[in-house]
Amino acid sequence: xxxxxxxxxxxxxxxxxxxxxxxxxxxxxxxxxxxxxxxxxxxxxxxxxxxxxxxxxxxxxxxxxxxxxxxxxxxxxxxxxxxxxxxxxxxxxxxxxxxxxxxxxxxxxxxxxxxxxxxxxxxxxxxxxxxxxxxxxxxxxxxxxxxxxxxxxxxxxxxxxxxxxxxxxxxxxxxxxxxxxxxxxxxxxxxxxxxxxxxxxxxxxxxxxxxxxxxxxxxxxxxxxxxxxxxxxxxxxxxxxxxxxxxxxxxxxxxxxxxxxxxxxxxxxxxxxxxxxxxxxxxxxxxxxxxxxxxxxxxxxxxxxxxxxxxxxxxxxxxxxxxxxxxxxxxxxxxxxxxxxxx
Amino acid sequence: xxxxxxxxxxxxxxxxxxxxxxxxxxxxxxxxxxxxxxxxxxxxxxxxxxxxxxxxxxxxxxxxxxxxxxxxxxxxxxxxxxxxxxxxxxxxxxxxxxxxxxxxxxxxxxxxxxxxxxxxxxxxxxxxxxxxxxxxxxxxxxxxxxxxxxxxxxxxxxxxxxxxxxxxxxxxxxxxxxxxxxxxxxxxxxxxxxxxxxxxxxxxxxxxxxxxxxxxxxxxxxxxxxxxxxxxxxxxxxxxxxxxxxxxxxxxxxxxxxxxxxxxxxxxxxxxxxxxxxxxxxxxxxxxxxxxxxxxxxxxxxxxxxxxxxxxxxxxxxxxxxxxxxxxxxxxxxxxxxxxxxxxxxxxxxxxxxxxxxxxxxxxxxxxxxxxxxxxxxxxxxxxxxxxxxxxxxxxxxxxxxxxxxxxxxxxxxxxxxxxxxxxxxxxxxxxxxxxxxxxxxxxxxxxxxxxxxxxxxxxxxxxxxxxxxxxxxxxxxxxxx
Numbered sequence: 128x129x130x131x132x133x134x135x136x137x138x139x140x141x142x143x144x145x146x147x148x149x150x151x152x153x154x155x156x157x158x159x160x161x162x163x164x165x166x167x168x169x170x171x172x173x174x175x176x177x178x179x180x181x182x183x184x185x186x187x188x189x190x191x192x193x194x195x196x197x198x199x200x201x202x203x204x205x206x207x208x209x210x211x212x213x214x215x216x217x218x219x220x221x222x223x224x225x226x227x228x229x230x231x232x233x234x235x236x237x238x239x240x241x242x243x244x245x246x247x248x249x250x251x252x253x254x255x256x257x258x259x260x261x262x263x264x265x266x267x268x269x270x271x272x273x274x275x276x277x278x279x280x281x282x283x284x285x286x287x288x289x290x291x292x293x294x295x296x297x298x299x300x301x302x303x304x305x306x307x308x309x310x311x312x313x314x315x316x317x318x319x320x321x322x323x324x325x326x327x328x329x330x331x332x333x334x335x336x337x338x339x340x341x342x343x344x345x346x347x348x349x350x351x352x353x354x355x356x357x358x359x360x361x362x363x364x365x366x367x368x369x370x371x372x373x374x375x376x377x378x379x380x381x382x383x384x385x386x387x388x389x390x391x392x393x394x395x396x397x398x399x400x401x402x403x404x405x406x407x408x409x410x411x412x413x414x415x416x417x418x419x420x421x422x423x424x425x426x427x428x429x430x431x432x433x434x435x436x437x438x439x440x441x442x443x444x445x446x447x448x449x450x451x452x453x454x455x456x457x458x459x460x461x462x463x464x465x466x467x468x469x470x
Numbered sequence: 471x472x473x474x475x476x477x478x479x480x481x482x483x484x485x486x487x488x489x490x491x492x493x494x495x496x497x498x499x500x501x502x503x504x505x506x507x508x509x510x511x512x513x514x515x516x517x518x519x520x521x522x523x524x525x526x527x528x529x530x531x532x533x534x535x536x537x538x539x540x541x542x543x544x545x546x547x548x549x550x551x552x553x554x555x556x557x558x559x560x561x562x563x564x565x566x567x568x569x570x571x572x573x574x575x576x577x578x579x580x581x582x583x584x585x586x587x588x589x590x591x592x593x594x595x596x597x598x599x600x601x602x603x604x605x606x607x608x609x610x611x612x613x614x615x616x617x618x619x620x621x622x623x624x625x626x627x628x629x630x631x632x633x634x635x636x637x638x639x640x641x642x643x644x645x646x647x648x649x650x651x652x653x654x655x656x657x658x659x660x661x662x663x664x665x666x667x668x669x670x671x672x673x674x675x676x677x678x679x680x681x682x683x684x685x686x687x688x689x690x691x692x693x694x695x696x697x698x699x700x701x702x703x704x705x706x707x708x709x710x711x712x713x714x715x716x717x718x719x720x721x722x723x724x725x726x727x728x729x730x731x732x733x734x735x736x737x738x739x740x741x742x743x744x745x746x747x748x749x750x751x752x753x754x755x756x757x758x759x760x761x762x763x764x765x766x767x768x769x770x771x772x773x774x775x776x777x778x779x780x781x782x783x784x785x786x787x788x789x790x791x792x793x794x795x796x797x798x799x800x801x802x803x804x805x806x807x808x809x810x811x812x813x814x815x816x817x818x819x820x821x822x823x824x825x826x827x828x829x830x831x832x833x834x835x836x837x838x839x840x841x842x843x844x845x846x847x848x849x850x851x852x853x854x855x856x857x858x859x860x861x862x863x864x865x866x867x868x869x870x871x872x873x874x875x876x877x878x879x880x881x882x883x884x885x886x887x888x889x890x891x892x893x894x895x896x897x898x899x900x901x902x903x904x905x906x907x908x909x910x911x912x913x914x915x916x917x918x919x920x921x922x923x924x925x926x927x928x929x930x931x932x933x934x935x936x937x938x939x940x941x942x943x944x945x946x947x948x949x950x951x952x
Contacts, residue, residue, distance in 0.1 A: 136778075137785045144791070148798045286485075286932070290924035292874055294881055295896065295917035298905050306908045313906055407789025411878055415900070425790075429797060430883040430901070438797055445790035453785070 131457060134450045141446045145439055146212045150205030154435050155212055162222045163195045216443050221436040227427060230419075240421065240440045246316065247420035250336065251409055251448075254343035258405070259398055261348045266355025266394075267387065270363060281352060288349025294411035297342040301415070304338060311338050314417030339416040347405050354397035355390075362390040392464040399456045406449055421445065479934060486933020492926040500741040511738050512888045516730065523638065524712075525729035526581055528904070529720040530911050543576040545717030548695075549710065557704045566699040568711040575690050579677040582643075582716035585614070585697065588636035589709035593627045596620050597708070598700040601641060603676060606691025611650040611676065613641045628705075636712070642672040651675045673716075724911035727902050732895070736915055739892040743873050743923050746891075750807045750814075750872035755865045758815040759857070762822025763849055767830060777823070780816035788813050789878065796884045803886040806879060810872055818864050825857050859934070867931040870924035877920050892916040 149155040167188055178184045200208040215221060219237040229238040269278045305313035312318065316335050322328045362368065363386050371385045372378075413422030421441055428437040480486040508514060515521050526545055535542050548570045555567040574580065585601055601614040618631050631637075641647055648669060655662045655675075661683040668675040674686045681687030699708050723733040765776040795809045829835060830853070838852050879885060880893025881900070899905065899912040 133781050133785060136782050140782050141786060141791065145794065148795065152798055154798070286928050287921070287925065290870055290874075290921050290928055292877055292881075292917065292920060294878065295913075295920065298896070298900065298913050298917070301905050302908065302910055302913065306906065406787050407878070410789055410793070411881060414882065415905075425793060426882055429793070433797070435797075438794060442790045442794040445787055449787040 131454065134453050134457075138446065138450050141443070142213050142216060145216055145442060149212065149439065150208075153205075154439075155205050155208070156201065157435075159199045159201050163192060163199065163201070165223065166195060167192055216439060219440050219443070221440050224428075224434050224437050226432045227424070227434055227437055236436045236440050239424065239437060240444055243419060243421045243424050244444065246418065247409060247413065247422060248448075250339055250343065250413065250418060250420060251405065253336070254340050254347070254405060254409075255398070255402065257340065257344045258347045258351055258401065261344065262351035262355050262398075263394065265348075266352045267359050267382075269352070269356045270359035271382070273360060278356075281356075285349040285353040288346060291346065292411070293342055293346035293408040294415050296345060297339065297412050297415040300338050300342060311335075314415075316419050335416075336418075339412050339418055342412050342416075343405055343408055346408055347401050350404075351397060351401050354401075355394050358393045358397065359386060359390045362386050365389075392460055395456060395459055395463060399453060402449065402452055402456075406445060410445075480930070483933045483935075485929040489926055489929030489931075489933050492922070493930060496740065496744060496923060496926060499737070500744055503737055503741050507738055510888075512890050516735055516738070516890045517887075519728060522725075522729040522731070524584065524586075524714045525725050525731065526716050526718065526720055527725065527729045528727050528907075528909055528912070529718060529725045530909075531722055531724040532717075532719045533722070534719060540577040541575070542719045543574070543578050543580045543715075543717045545720045546572055546715040547712070548572060548714075549712045551710050553708075557701065557706075564701050564704065566701065566708055568697040568699075568708075570695040570697070570711070570713045571692060572695070572713075572715055573692050574677055574688075574715070577688060578718065579671075579673040579686075579688055580642075580715045581673065581718050582714075583613075583641045583673060583676065583695075584639060584714045584716070585641055585695065586636040586638045586712040586714075587697070587699075587708060587710070588632050588712070590618060590631045590637075590699070590707070591628045592618070592631070592701060592706040593629070593703045594706075595702045596629070596631075597702070597706060599637075600698040600700070601639070602696040602698070603641075604694040604696060605677075606689060606693065607679065609654060611647065611654065613647040613650065613676075614639055614644050615646060636710075642676060642716075647672055647676065655680070723915055724909075726895070726898065726909075726912055727904070732912060732915065735890050735895055736892065736919060738890055739895065739916070739919065740923070742889055742891050743876075743920070746803065746807060746876045747869040747873040747923070747927070750810045751865050751868040753807070754811045754814050754868055754872075755818060755861060757811060758818030758864075759822050759854075759861050761815065762819040763826055763854065763857075765819065766823035766826025767845070767849055767853065773823075776819065780819045783813060784816035784820070786813060788875070792875065792879060793882060793884065796879060801884050801886050803889055806876060806884075806886065807872070810875055814868065814871070818861070818868075821864075822857055822861065825860065826853055829853050829856055863931055863934040866927050866934065869927040873920065873924055873927075892920050 146155070170191060171184075171188065174187055175184060178187055196202055200211060205212075219240060221236040223234045224236055224239055227239055228234050229242045231238070231242070233239070265281065269281055272278055300311075301313045304311045312335050314335075317328070317331050318335075322331050368381060368385050371381045376385075409420070410422035410425050412418070413420045414426040417423060421444060424437065425441050428434040428441065480490055524547060529545070532542075532544065550568055550570060553566045554569045555565065557564050557566065583603075587599060590597065596618040598615065598617050600612065603611045603613055605611070618637070621627070621629055648665075651668065651672065652665060658680065660680060662680045663675075663682075663684055663686065667684075668686065677693075678686035678689045695713050697711050697713075721731055721733050723731075723736060726732055761776050761780075765773045791813060792809060795812075796806055799805050799809070834852050835848055838848050843852070876885070876891065877893035877896075880891050881897045883897055883901070885891055885894040885897065887894075893916075895916045896913060899909065899916075904912040
């Protein structure tokens, strides 16, 4: 339960961090001005129909602007508007993007960001599943033969894989597998023109997703194998395992009931900690592979004409994904560890 | 004592030894760079296009010909300040002659030929500059003939020309050079390539002779570029003449799309990476350890607050928040470092606190308390020394994370623009499409350097592991992620 509260606090802390930095730097003022400007622009044609005199029209618009400024709280300093701003970020009600557009042409920040969410989730969950599978299978095996050649090789591989930026590995893959040997596409999600919906479209997606997923898995599997190996090893050296062996239990039973069962919770924790890494990794890897997810959007919002509101929305979304994922794993934890029971 | 053990253990373990050797190497190169590079290398050299104007653009490293059958044209730069002939003072001898002899030995013509002239002074009338190319087959092409800029209204002699900006001429694209080549070809009896074909790439004609009606063969041998400056007053002078024979390859690591020598930029990136890694790590260790000591030893409200804060901060996903904060606060190297620390201290705090809790109830602290030692004395003399090797290992261990984080930020275009880093070189390459054009020399070396630096610290950390965690020595292994 403490963990759950912590995660909620994390979300709130990030919220406040976002909102306070927005306020101090004056970004929030600009954001509200933009919203008001947009409303006035929409109002002008309808007002112009009833009010013919241009001076009178300008006056009416100015009055309306002041009304709006009061209602949005622009006449008060930013810290008085805090709660309102928090709720704006929460609902992604962040107005309109400068230059970025959603695929359907909308320029509302919420549309742009939410549209990309499934693409990012696809990349993240697939690579997380592969990482978990490979990490647990290889790690547990290695723990049973510590010091062997394969153990050492994998250990060095883990160190190297930790030191390698995933995005750079992605670049190498593009150089190798799409420039030197054109096997895989260098980026994007579908070929041009995209194949008709159905099986071919799905296969095309797989073809495009292959390199980014391999990159993400390669970057996170190395360290994770090592976590699993070490955790298993720790438990395998405990006294209760020696006792189990002394009782004459078969090696299979010992490893399944006395080692893996005990090592499972920390192994899951390792995966959770790795998640934060792969979240960051996915931002950069999406950028490299032009994968139309939130990470690529981040890059587009930073480079060129910076789009502040899109950046705010993305930061919040990434934190939210992380917090939700941690909550899910928290539930898994309860199932795995018999000592943890929520009343 | 613990410190000595740390060092001896480092020497004993395999990764430790490799780490120490690599680290010594990195430090040596960094010291060399710090002493030979200007401190404001970024703005005055790296980001200054004038410095790189003479270099070939996006040229691969010079050593690639070892792996191919053809010999590429090498990049050659010549500069001379001493004319082979200067005005002797007699009325009819008023000419400076500079000679730049060079050899062209390659299976392809140079990519371009250019010349530059700097710091000319005249008193009466502006001098006439003529550039000739003498070829190994005895032919002579006039490539350029122009008069320097005349006096401006209100200007008085001596007239100084090209003192700040040299006169730079791309000879292989000059109108007069085209005429010279056309004249030469007209004099030949065999069918020659049509003008539309060689006009686009004049160097093929300048450095070759027609091998067939379609193409030129390369003419290897000794060339001579002659620059004649005809003056009107014996007191007139020209200080410097420079010629560039453009190659298709360049230096040890090639150039980027702006002609910048990548080897130079990458070398500068090393001390920067070490600075980022070590500074961030040092501040992080300082903050993390002191909070851990306070939290563990004092207990009470301070403990609760610090632990809650650590719990929250350690659960914030780093990169998204890092991007946001750097974007909001501006891409400055020190801001990047501080933000990195602001999100990374909790790990160390939590671990140090756990150790302090154990030590606090130990007999050593109890004895010190019984003797009436003050709280600060106990913390610094009886608690901190026990955690020191562990803290030191964490310092080494955090360094690569900081380097990798900065590289990732730079790759997203959030690097400090005044200080070139490896991540920024990669970002520039990626943004301008180097990856998709196959400019491997632009994207592989910076990444390799990042990996090498990060791995050096990883190895050092691994080498210290047995001291920090003695139980692992029994298992004859090292542990990376906790």
